[in-house]
Amino acid sequence: MQAPDDLARRVDSGLEDLVLHPELGDLAEPMRYALGGGGKRIRPVLCLATAEAAGGTVEDALPAALALELVHSFSLVHDDLPALDDDDERRGRPSAHVAYGEGVALLAGDALLGEALRLALAYERPEPARELAQAALGMIGGQYLDITRADVALEDLHRLKTGRLFAAAVGLGLWVADVPEADQAPWRAFGEELGVLFQAVDDVIDGDGYAAALGVDGARDVAANAAGRAHTRLEAIDADTSILAEIVDSLAVRTS
Amino acid sequence: MQAPDDLARRVDSGLEDLVLHPELGDLAEPMRYALGGGGKRIRPVLCLATAEAAGGTVEDALPAALALELVHSFSLVHDDLPALDDDDERRGRPSAHVAYGEGVALLAGDALLGEALRLALAYERPEPARELAQAALGMIGGQYLDITRADVALEDLHRLKTGRLFAAAVGLGLWVADVPEADQAPWRAFGEELGVLFQAVDDVIDGDGYAAALGVDGARDVAANAAGRAHTRLEAIDADTSILAEIVDSLAVRTS
Numbered sequence A, B: 001m002q003a004p005d006d007l008a009r010r011v012d013s014g015l016e017d018l019v020l021h022p023e024l025g026d027l028a029e030p031m032r033y034a035l036g037g038g039g040k041r042i043r044p045v046l047c048l049a050t051a052e053a054a055g056g057t058v059e060d061a062l063p064a065a066l067a068l069e070l071v072h073s074f075s076l077v078h079d080d081l082p083a084l085d086d087d088d089e090r091r092g093r094p095s096a097h098v099a100y101g102e103g104v105a106l107l108a109g110d111a112l113l114g115e116a117l118r119l120a121l122a123y124e125r126p127e128p129a130r131e132l133a134q135a136a137l138g139m140i141g142g143q144y145l146d147i148t149r150a151d152v153a154l155e156d157l158h159r160l161k162t163g164r165l166f167a168a169a170v171g172l173g174l175w176v177a178d179v180p181e182a183d184q185a186p187w188r189a190f191g192e193e194l195g196v197l198f199q200a201v202d203d204v205i206d207g208d209g210y211a212a213a214l215g216v217d218g219a220r221d222v223a224a225n226a227a228g229r230a231h232t233r234l235e236a237i238d239a240d241t242s243i244l245a246e247i248v249d250s251l252a253v254r255t256s
Helices: A006-019 A021-033 A042-053 A058-077 A096-100 A102-120 A127-147 A152-177 A185-206 A210-235 A244-254 B004-017 B020-036 B043-051 B058-080 B096-100 B102-120 B127-147 B154-176 B185-206 B210-235 B242-253
Strands: none
Touching: A006 A042, A006 A058, A006 A244, A006 B185, A021 A058, A021 A096, A021 A102, A042 A058, A042 A152, A042 A185, A042 A244, A058 A102, A058 A127, A058 A152, A058 B102, A096 A102, A096 B154, A102 A127, A102 B102, A102 B127, A127 A152, A127 B020, A127 B043, A127 B102, A152 A185, A152 B058, A185 A210, A185 A244, A210 A244, A210 B096, B004 B043, B004 B058, B004 B242, B020 B058, B043 B058, B043 B154, B043 B185, B043 B242, B058 B096, B058 B102, B058 B127, B058 B154, B096 B102, B102 B127, B127 B154, B154 B185, B185 B242, B210 B242
């Protein structure tokens, strides 16, 4: 079983080697720009680690893992646009629309979403692509709630905006490892907790969300409780989940 | 076999009955707005008519047909945005971003693309969704060429921006009707010609593209030649293609 850092390197090399649809032409450049910049690759690493823990291989899971990162990247490119969050910087570099213009960034985001689903469709069974499409829709629905400032509980907003893609990272790993649907529930329960953990720590770092609603200490409690439940979920799974436990611990202590 | 007008009504009722992903919440409203407004439903009708001519049923082909219309609608919503074509009006009504704001229109377009792929994934076989994803990417690549005004032949631009979705309309109809890949070539050749016909007539109506490059008479010649070749392609197919022939004739004489 490969450690999280090794899996992240495999994701990076997979992204570098990724052959984008030829008809995208030079739009590939802003797409690759958006995929670069030193993302932490948490979602694809989670997918690969889940697949390996569940008896699959990293190589089989790689297209699904890359597809998750492309969906994440699509959401960042579009969310950064002036019409949404209007962020000029991303990972210490100019956002895609600052670097390439709004129109090109819009199309690059569209293409990242389409390319993600093309990747998830590399499998003969339709379930990975179905799960990814549903997760992307849930995430888009969460972003809609966020910008319309609908009267919605923070947990529900996070479950859509962040949680859906974390849950899908686990789910895609399970499909690729051929885990029958009837046996997936404990793994999926772990994925849900991991999404909460990630978001609560994110809110502590950024000073918003849970940190704004509950104070920094309150947000830290949410994170610690989610990490505890994530470990409990892993212990209930009859498999070597040590790498997934490492991921829980590293997410709990991250500061950037 | 159902006439084109009957098929268009089936598409309209299918769109009305379409259950969007529940996590989209109220984003469903701008999505439905974008899908309304009296579109001609040419792509989904072509898909349904192809499926029926190839031995399939309209009901089996309906999810694929609706998915094509959703991809088309996605492209219109995003193309109308100020960052791209900046069109305030669409089908005689305010564009989605004028009616709902740019941020919501951006997300509604994203959701239409994701929902389209979710629909195409309703089938057990992955080919319809694969073909739709590839066509969407080709179309996005064409829009990129268009806005960057790359030095590209008009035929190549049209083949991507318009042709890819027409070709996919035929292709999805064939997959749904279980036509083996080895037998698809003559049908697909017909779809390519229909895309050229549609675009040339469009350019005559709008006074751009072929009409700007070749004059209105030149564009009419392009359309007439494509219509002739489309009929020749149909005659080479051993099936009742009379409804598809009707579609050729109606596209050739349309004025809006």
